[in-house]
Structure formats: C-alpha cells, structure tokens
Amino acid sequence: MPARIVQLQKNAMQSGKANAGRWVLExxxxxxxxxxxxxxxxxxxxxxxxxxxxxxxxxxxxxYAAKNGLDAHVVPASQPKLKIQAYADNFR
Incomplete structure (x- = not known):
C-alpha cells in the first residue's frame, strides 16, 4: 500500500512551534x-x-517504511512566505 512521509508545519493559528519538525507517515x-x-x-x-x-x-x-515493505515517498515541506512590511505601511 502506498504511503507518504510529510513534515509537520507550524500551526497557523498559534505562534508556538511545539510539534513542528516532526515527521508523519500517512x-x-x-x-x-x-x-x-x-x-x-x-x-x-x-x-x-x-x-x-x-x-x-x-x-x-x-x-519503518522499508522494514514493513511500504512504498513510501517523501513530500517536501513548503517554505513559508513572509510578508515583510513596516507598521507605517498599514496607513498608506
């Protein structure tokens, strides 16, 4: 059965990075x-x-995937897009 391995990203609704960086096999x-x-x-x-x-x-x-004979592929993590702006840009 095919499986994918992904890296967890930071939750967008929270500022903490508690589970970010862990890997998940689905x-x-x-x-x-x-x-x-x-x-x-x-x-x-x-x-x-x-x-x-x-x-x-x-x-x-x-x-783990190799040991159990799973056809697993790694899904690359997306890079966060930062919008750098000054506070004064909110009033232009």
Whole structure:
C-alpha cells in the first residue's frame, strides 16, 4: 500500500512551534472515495488511511517504511512566505 512521509508545519493559528519538525507517515487510499447518499460526505472502505504514525526524524520514518515493505515517498515541506512590511505601511 502506498504511503507518504510529510513534515509537520507550524500551526497557523498559534505562534508556538511545539510539534513542528516532526515527521508523519500517512497511508494513501488505493480506492476511489464515493459520496454517501444521505450526508454527501466522501468516504471509503479502507481504515488504514486513518492511521498516522509520528517519527522524530525522516530517517526513522523511512526505516519503518522499508522494514514493513511500504512504498513510501517523501513530500517536501513548503517554505513559508513572509510578508515583510513596516507598521507605517498599514496607513498608506
């Protein structure tokens, strides 16, 4: 089953970086999601995609994937875009 390894980013709603930098292994679904006729929510029959494994380093996540025969790929983290401006720019 395919999996992806991503690095957690800082939460946009908080200023702290408590969990930033940790690595997460997430399983990808091999089946198409179908909408529920009653609620309209998209769902599938696989429960593996609900599992998220946390690792302190990228090497630990890759070692776990190799040990268990998972086809894991690393998703690069996006770089934050900073908008540098002075306080006086708010009044122009």
């Amino acid at each position: 399983f990808e679904s091999g089946r198409k999601k179908v909408p529920d006729p009653l609620t309209g929510w998209a769902g599938g029959a696989e429960t593996r995609e609900q599992v998220r494994l946390h690792f302190p380093t990228l090497e630990a996540a890759q070692a």
